[in-house]
Structures are given as C-alpha cells and as structure tokens.
Amino acid sequence: MVISVDAMGGDRGPSAVVAGMAQSAAKNPEIRFIVHGNRDELSRLIARRKALAGRCDIHHAEGVVTMEDKPSQIVRKGSDTSMWSAIESVRTGDAQAAVSCGNTGALMAMSMLRLRKLPGVNRPAIACLWPSVNPQGFNIMLDVGADIRADAHDLLQYALMGTSYARNGLELSRPRIGLLNVGTEEHKGRAELKQANDLIAAAAESGQFEYVGFVEGGDLPSSRADVIVTDGFTGNIALKTGEGTAKLVGAFLKDAFANSIMSKFAALLAMTSLKRLQKRIDPRRVNGGIFLGLNGTVIKSHGSADATGVSAAIKLAFTLAKSDFQNRLAARVAQGAASVDQGESREAAT
C-alpha cells in the first residue's frame, strides 16, 4: 500500500506532516509513502524518523500552493507544486490514495482536472466524519463544500457514494441514509429535495442501503442515520457550525473550571474524565475530508492538522485503499446511473 503525501501547504509546514507519517508508519508495517515537496528539507526531516527508514520515496516539487492562492490560477500555473505532484502519483497508479493539508479549493480543482470525474458523476463531493452517538462513533455527511449547488440527481449520487464510503470506511453493511431538510414531513423543503427524496427512496433496494427519509440538523450527531446527504453550501455551513459550537462549549467548560481554586482542584481530579471527553470530540481524530466521485482517492486533511491529525488522515487513506474502495465506488455509481437512466426511459415509455 502506497500513500501519496503532499508535505507542503499545511499551516504547520512539512515537519508536522512528516511527524504524522512517522506515527502512521510506526503503527502500520504495511504502509509506504511517496512524499512531495522540497527534497532537501524532506530528506532531513525523514532521516530523523526511524519508523520511516526505507519506506519513503521523495518527489521533488519546487512550488507550494498557499491558502491564499485562487483555485482558478492554480489549475493553470500549478504544475510545479507539491499538491499537483501528489495527485499525479494517484493518477499514474503509483499510489492508491493522496493526502494533503493544503488549500481545499485548489486541491479540489486540481483533482478534478487531473483525475477527472467518474463516469456517471455530475458533481463530485467532499464527505466528512461527524462524531455521533451511533455504535461506530461517527456519521458521514456529504457534500460539505465541493460544490455550492446540487440538484436531485446529484443528491442521489451523494447517497450512493456515501453508502460506498460507509461500507468501506466504517464497515457498515447496510448504512442508513438521511436527506437533510428543515423538517421530517414529506411536504417540507425545496422542490429539489422532494424530488431527491423520491429518487433516493427508489434506489434503496438496488443500492443496498436503508433510506430513513428527511432528517434535521439535530440528527447530524444522532443515531437516526449513518450518512447524511445535503448540498455543499448547506453542508459546509452545518460542518462549521458544529465545529464552532463544540469549540464554544469547550471554551465555556474551561472558563467554568478556571473560576475558583476549588473548581481548579476539581478539574485536576476530573482530568481523566475530561481527557476522555476531549478524545471523543477531538477534531484531529476525525481528520480527513474525502473527495468522492473522481478517478482516484484524495483525502483533504485540516490545514492546521498536527502529527495526530495527519496520521488520522493517512489511516483513513490506508483503510480505503486496502478495501479497494475506489473500484467499488465506481461500480456503485455506474450501477446507480444505469438504474436512473432505466427509470427515466421507463417513464418516457409509459
């Protein structure tokens, strides 16, 4: 298993990325890396890590995509960058998946350009993991920002891709799919949601998922569904709102315990419990948005990811690569597209 890693462009620079690679390598003897970025710097950083000895190929890249770069410029002039090079290793088949902490918009635009969309996919999507009370500990939400628009057919594709991701990434044999709306009654919401509701319900049997219908914002961390489907505008707002709320509660918690000597003492005693809590809501442990709907697997890690965050993203890339996720996803999408086409020709015929 070879994972292609863009070592540049994250907020903490290549040292955090290499540290994350070392964590993954120490835990997982099967993993190898192609690392993209400045050769001298990377050689130095990798030489310091025993776990990485003999397990990394370095591909030199002069350029770095910054967080400020516009996606449109990058796709025209970015071919000398580490991000481009990291995607290239997936395109050629040298690596089974790519991981980058860089600029999301640029990574998506470049991945679209170089890997191209899977046949049958109109809009690719970014899927993220969301801490939940479900037994698997996470729900999947998509799209969280690949595209600000999605019509009913796109939402159906998201349901199929989300199913595939849940099966291969979270080992759920028959995932439950929900469609995000402002209420659970069938008459609620925008026209494209009502249409998507019918399309997804009709695809449930052949797609081997369970469709639970409309779900609300409060269900994102609930046990009502395993996969929540929405357009990239709404999904992005929901994702950032959830992150912001968790951060706020964390800050309030810290304030509450810092308030007096007595409560500081209590916090000290409570440390184990608080650490257990932190581990459950730690965004670093669910790090890794995945791009779905392309000819190749690309994982977007948080820009501010530290070694633990990068390692979580690499672990996700490895799990998916090992389950032959890419081919399974392609098959599922092709099948879904065919069944919609058939449905439409049947409709046209009657």
Added chain:
Amino acid sequence: MVISVDAMGGDRGPSAVVAGMAQSAAKNPEIRFIVHGNRDELSRLIARRKALAGRCDIHHAEGVVTMEDKPSQIVRKGSDTSMWSAIESVRTGDAQAAVSCGNTGALMAMSMLRLRKLPGVNRPAIACLWPSVNPQGFNIMLDVGADIRADAHDLLQYALMGTSYARNGLELSRPRIGLLNVGTEEHKGRAELKQANDLIAAAAESGQFEYVGFVEGGDLPSSRADVIVTDGFTGNIALKTGEGTAKLVGAFLKDAFANSIMSKFAALLAMTSLKRLQKRIDPRRVNGGIFLGLNGTVIKSHGSADATGVSAAIKLAFTLAKSDFQNRLAARVAQGAASVDQGESREAAT
C-alpha cells in the same frame, strides 16, 4: 405593559405556561397578562399563584392548535383556538406582544394572516439568540425558518430588522452585521449572496450598523459579528445543528464523568463548575424566537419550554415592548425600503 400569552399547545400543557408567567410576575411588578385557553382550567391554575393575583385577564378559547396541525388548515379553521386569540390581542392593541409555545408553522401562518406584513417587508423572518463569546453573551441569527427562500432584498431587510432587534433587545447601539456564507472571500457563494453583500454594505451608514461582510458557520458563536443574516433554510439547519452538537457534547461529558467511582467523585466536586457551564449553554435561558416583519411582536417559545423557558420568552417580550420595538422596527424597515427604491431609481436614471 400587557403580554398576551397562548397558554395551550405547548408540550407541557398550560400548567408550565402559568408557572412561567408567575416567575415573570414575581420578578417584574410592571407586567400584566391576557391569557388565552380553557377558562376553567386557567382560572384554577392562576388562582394557585399569588404573584398572578389581579394581573391576568382570561380570554376563553375552545380550540387548541396541536403540533401535528398543518398551517394551511389552521389559518382556515383555527379562529376558535387560543393561538388565534393570543394574536388577536396584539392586533387590537390590547397587548404589546404575544408569546406562544405552540406549533411554529401555524403560529407564523396565523400571525401573517392576522397581523399582516409591515410595509416594505417581503418575507418576515424568525430571529433567534445564539450563545456567543461576545460581551452581550449572545448573537442574533435570522432567518431561522420563517421561509425557506430569501433573495438579496430579503437578506437586506433581515439585516435592517436584525439591527433593530439587536439595538432594542440586546442594547447594542451600533451592531455588527455578518452575512452567512461558505467562505469570507468576496467571490464565494451563490449569486444572491454576492448581490446581498453589495446591498447590505451600501445600507450600513444610513442604517447605523457596521457591516463585517461574509461570515462562516464557525462565526455564529464568535465575536466577529452580533447579527448573522441568512435564508430560513440554511438558518434552520444551522440552528438545529448547533443545538444537536451542544446536546452531544453534554451527553459525552456526562458519560465521561460517569465512567468510574473516581470520576463520579470528581464530578461531585466539579458540580459548581458544571452548573455554571450548564447555565451558560442552557437553551431555556435563550428561549424565544421572535417573528420580525409583521404589524405586531410575536415570540415563539420552544414547544418543550418549562416554567424557566416560558419566563425567558416573556421577559424578552416585555423588554421589546418597553423599548417601543415594534414602532422602531417599522420605521427602520420603511427607511431601508425607501433607500433601496431611491438607489434603484438612480440606477434606472443613469
């Protein structure tokens, strides 16, 4: 000051509503009530509360709007209900504001029908308070679900109405307005958002607010803005996502402390701190979505509100009534509509 209270239709029945009224009455000698619902039941409940003696008029209503009732049916056949009657007291001017824990959709439809939209308002909005790190402790978000659509002019109206609410409800003399989007760069988001961005920026000076531009989901509880403007679909998803996340973190926290004898002991010691935290994130204390853009002030309390929740909603109604909010809001909206019209005629003239 007279507040009109719909005592029926909440999940906990009229006893919770009357208990909330008693809490408010005990704290606030200026407040009086018109209470709507079953006369016999309400007379009994009110007689038991000393604080309410001689301060309530009861308006008998036979019917109750349930959570399952469709708004469209209610506006046709609901004239015998306590909800209708509660709105009627605002329409006639007998009360300065109405409070109800009932069905949101029905309350909005009925309020629209009986109170009518303010001149210059195309879509009324529901505004909610959101716990934040700002000095005032809360941010305002609107629309959180009055309408699933909003065009650029509606979003401008929301900015003006939110400004008025922030000034009279939160005592912010020059509120900072942000427009919710998937990124802060000007080129991001849907077409109507770019247009609204220009309209709101142009209205800032005459509207006496500060416009901070696009904000993201993570800014809802942040100090970047005091008022966050969005369409009702996105706002509803964000509101419920935030509530769901806070609930999840609360459940995790409980789990974390329940894990061992030692942590139970720590939790006991930490109780004061945890209670302080709970008070800050307690949704009952920010209870009360307000309908903006009608000829009258209507406050929607959570369906599951208990006495504390109802009392918080009544307090908000009282604060707004006392500041002559309704007339100030009307003036602001009229002024905003005029300035947009002028802008458009200037544009048409050039």
